[in-house]
Each structure stands twice: as C-alpha cells, then as structure tokens.
Amino acid sequence: MSNKTVQRLMQESRRGHPVDSGMLRDMGISAALASHMVKSGWLQRLSNGAYLLTGDAPTRDGSIAYLSRRIAGLHVGGKTALSWQGVRHNIAFHEKVVLWGQKPYRIPSWVDQHLSYSFQTTALFDVDLPYENGLKPLPSGDPEVKVSVPERAILELASDIGKGQSFEEASNLMVGLRNLRADVLDEFLSHCHRVKVVRLVRDLGLEADFSWARGLQKHVDRLGAGTRWSNRTKNGRLTLKPE
Incomplete structure (x- = not known):
C-alpha cells in the first residue's frame, strides 16, 4: 500500500460520508486492499461493502x-x-x-x-x-x-x-x-x-x-x-x- 493511495483516499473521501466498494475501486483500492486498510487503521468497515475513514462518524x-x-x-x-x-x-x-x-x-x-x-x-x-x-x-x-x-x-x-x-x-x-x-x-x-x-x-x-x-x-x-x-x-x- 503506497502513500499515494492513502493520500488519494484522504483527499477524495468526504468527512462523515461513507464510501462503497465502487467508490474505492475508482480510487484504485481493491476489496483486498480495503481490508488491509481496515486492519492498518485507515478505514473502518460499517457493513459489507460500506466503509468510513477511521475516527469519523456517519453524518x-x-x-x-x-x-x-x-x-x-x-x-x-x-x-x-x-x-x-x-x-x-x-x-x-x-x-x-x-x-x-x-x-x-x-x-x-x-x-x-x-x-x-x-x-x-x-x-x-x-x-x-x-x-x-x-x-x-x-x-x-x-x-x-x-x-x-x-x-x-x-x-x-x-x-x-x-x-x-x-x-x-x-x-x-x-x-x-x-x-x-x-x-x-x-x-x-x-x-x-x-x-x-x-x-x-x-x-x-x-x-x-x-x-x-x-x-x-x-x-x-x-x-x-x-x-x-x-x-x-x-x-x-x-x-x-x-x-
């Protein structure tokens, strides 16, 4: 996982707005990479296919x-x-x-x-x-x-x-x-x-x-x-x- 991937996630994800698998794919983040980012603490999984930046709550x-x-x-x-x-x-x-x-x-x-x-x-x-x-x-x-x-x-x-x-x-x-x-x-x-x-x-x-x-x-x-x-x-x- 590159710093560029994390940077893009932080730039394109709106605070308090959950993202789905399709949106992550558009950012170059596969399902496997999304799981890795959850384990690494960058993302939290809300439900199957729904994610949010760690530390945020859905608005x-x-x-x-x-x-x-x-x-x-x-x-x-x-x-x-x-x-x-x-x-x-x-x-x-x-x-x-x-x-x-x-x-x-x-x-x-x-x-x-x-x-x-x-x-x-x-x-x-x-x-x-x-x-x-x-x-x-x-x-x-x-x-x-x-x-x-x-x-x-x-x-x-x-x-x-x-x-x-x-x-x-x-x-x-x-x-x-x-x-x-x-x-x-x-x-x-x-x-x-x-x-x-x-x-x-x-x-x-x-x-x-x-x-x-x-x-x-x-x-x-x-x-x-x-x-x-x-x-x-x-x-x-x-x-x-x-x-």
Missing part, C-alpha cells in the same frame, strides 16, 4: 448520500423537505428524517445508529410523471442529497396524514405555503392517482384560504367520487375523518 447527509447510491429515487420528502426549506411549525430537537424511494431496500443497521428516519415507497404518481420530477439538492445543501420541492412535498405530507402524521400539524404547516407555484402543484396533482392525497391538499389549501387551492376541484373530479377524508367541526376547523 446525516453522509448517510443519506450513501443510501441514495443504493436506492433508486431516494430523497428527503414530506414534512422534512418542507422543514429544510423553512416551512415548519415546531422546531424538533431530535429530527426524524422522512425518506422516500422507489423500491423497498433493507437499510443497514449502522444507519439506525446515526440517523433517525422513516422510509417508504408509496407510489403517489402515475408512470407518465418521471420519478425524479421535483427532486433536487438544496442550494446550500449537500449536492448528493435530493429534496422534494414544496409542491411535491405537500402531497407527500398529505399521504402521511393518518399514518403517523397528524392532520393538525399538517394544517399548521400549510400556513407557510401561501406562495406555492400553482402551475407546478397542478402538474403533480394531474399525475397523482391517490384520492386521499388530492382531497386533503385541496381541503388544507381551502382552509388556509389560498388562491391556488380554489382551482384544485378539477383534480378531485378527475378521480371521481370517493371517501371524504376530512370533516369540518362546529368551529370551522378541519379534522381528519375517522376511518
């Missing part, structure tokens, strides 16, 4: 970036995506990151030790909408971590209502979404095939009296009559309808 963004190379379409969505873009109701001291992806994946146990998260693969949109639509890194964020734009995130948030996400908090978050881009939201709703999501986005927007919400009835009509997902109380407050 939030480093863990998500690693998973994004293994899970198609992995992104930060829903409530977390809104929070990272300044739309939040309460500041969480122990943030639980909401992750979405295209297909199930067995996330390695070392991720659980360093990241509080939920992961789901709920399909909200039809196949005509490219999965990557509305997913991009934040301007000041990690370039390897994709985040839902607010217009997509609000649909993901609505999908989570009743599944660990309270209606009340979603309603409070909606207050910060007055300036959603109506044309972008319209595109996502045009491809959304889940009645619950479309109805709740409409109801939450109307409750907040946003102008963009008044044009959403066409999406509810497109999906046809179905279950009502919200009730209005005597004081005019919307609540999630009990199943």
Whole structure:
C-alpha cells in the first residue's frame, strides 16, 4: 500500500460520508486492499461493502448520500423537505428524517445508529410523471442529497396524514405555503392517482384560504367520487375523518 493511495483516499473521501466498494475501486483500492486498510487503521468497515475513514462518524447527509447510491429515487420528502426549506411549525430537537424511494431496500443497521428516519415507497404518481420530477439538492445543501420541492412535498405530507402524521400539524404547516407555484402543484396533482392525497391538499389549501387551492376541484373530479377524508367541526376547523 503506497502513500499515494492513502493520500488519494484522504483527499477524495468526504468527512462523515461513507464510501462503497465502487467508490474505492475508482480510487484504485481493491476489496483486498480495503481490508488491509481496515486492519492498518485507515478505514473502518460499517457493513459489507460500506466503509468510513477511521475516527469519523456517519453524518446525516453522509448517510443519506450513501443510501441514495443504493436506492433508486431516494430523497428527503414530506414534512422534512418542507422543514429544510423553512416551512415548519415546531422546531424538533431530535429530527426524524422522512425518506422516500422507489423500491423497498433493507437499510443497514449502522444507519439506525446515526440517523433517525422513516422510509417508504408509496407510489403517489402515475408512470407518465418521471420519478425524479421535483427532486433536487438544496442550494446550500449537500449536492448528493435530493429534496422534494414544496409542491411535491405537500402531497407527500398529505399521504402521511393518518399514518403517523397528524392532520393538525399538517394544517399548521400549510400556513407557510401561501406562495406555492400553482402551475407546478397542478402538474403533480394531474399525475397523482391517490384520492386521499388530492382531497386533503385541496381541503388544507381551502382552509388556509389560498388562491391556488380554489382551482384544485378539477383534480378531485378527475378521480371521481370517493371517501371524504376530512370533516369540518362546529368551529370551522378541519379534522381528519375517522376511518
């Protein structure tokens, strides 16, 4: 093992970002050499094929970036995506990151030790909408971590209502979404095939009296009559309808 190999590893590995076998190969480090570097104290093995510079701990963004190379379409969505873009109701001291992806994946146990998260693969949109639509890194964020734009995130948030996400908090978050881009939201709703999501986005927007919400009835009509997902109380407050 040459000093040049070690130097390249130190230069190209981002602190707190786990690397996989493919990344090591690109640095000229074979599986055998990686094992030797673990024994020599340059690398620590997190799991099969996952390594980190010795002395580092996986960061939030480093863990998500690693998973994004293994899970198609992995992104930060829903409530977390809104929070990272300044739309939040309460500041969480122990943030639980909401992750979405295209297909199930067995996330390695070392991720659980360093990241509080939920992961789901709920399909909200039809196949005509490219999965990557509305997913991009934040301007000041990690370039390897994709985040839902607010217009997509609000649909993901609505999908989570009743599944660990309270209606009340979603309603409070909606207050910060007055300036959603109506044309972008319209595109996502045009491809959304889940009645619950479309109805709740409409109801939450109307409750907040946003102008963009008044044009959403066409999406509810497109999906046809179905279950009502919200009730209005005597004081005019919307609540999630009990199943």
